[in-house]
Amino acid sequence: MIWDSFSFSRVDSLLPIGGMMSSDKQIDVIERKIIPVMTMVFPDGRGIFQHDLAPCPSRKQVILMKHKLNVLDWKTWKLVRY
Numbered sequence: 714m715i716w717d718s719f720s721f722s723r724v725d726s727l728l729p730i731g732g733m734m735s736s737d738k739q740i741d742v743i744e745r746k747i748i749p750v751m752t753m754v755f756p757d758g759r760g761i762f763q764h765d766l767a768p769c770p771s772r773k774q775v776i777l778m779k780h781k782l783n784v785l786d787w788k789t790w791k792l793v794r795y
Contacts, residue, residue: 716742720754740776748780761785761792 714734718725728746730738751760762777763785777784784793 716746718747718750720750720760722754725750736772740772743773743776748782751780751782759783763787 714730714732716728716730716734725746728742730742732738747762751762754760758781761783781794785791786793
């Protein structure tokens with residue numbers, strides 16, 4: 714599996730992920746890749762994190778809240794402010 718991210722200003726580097734994506738791997742990607750990129754690209758905190766419809770384990774929500782990420786809810790198209 715390969716993970717990647719992009720924004721209006723850049724495409725990030727590919728991150729190979731061995732095996733299937735688990736919640737532990739997903740949290741690792743958020744902490745190692747998403748948070749640093751979001752902080753660099755959107756230093757004012759106005760970026761919106763859009764993720765797939767994979768179930769959101771409570772640990773993932775804790776990480777998103779800890780870093781105060783804005784998240785787009787794909788089901789309702791509303792912005793969730795963690």
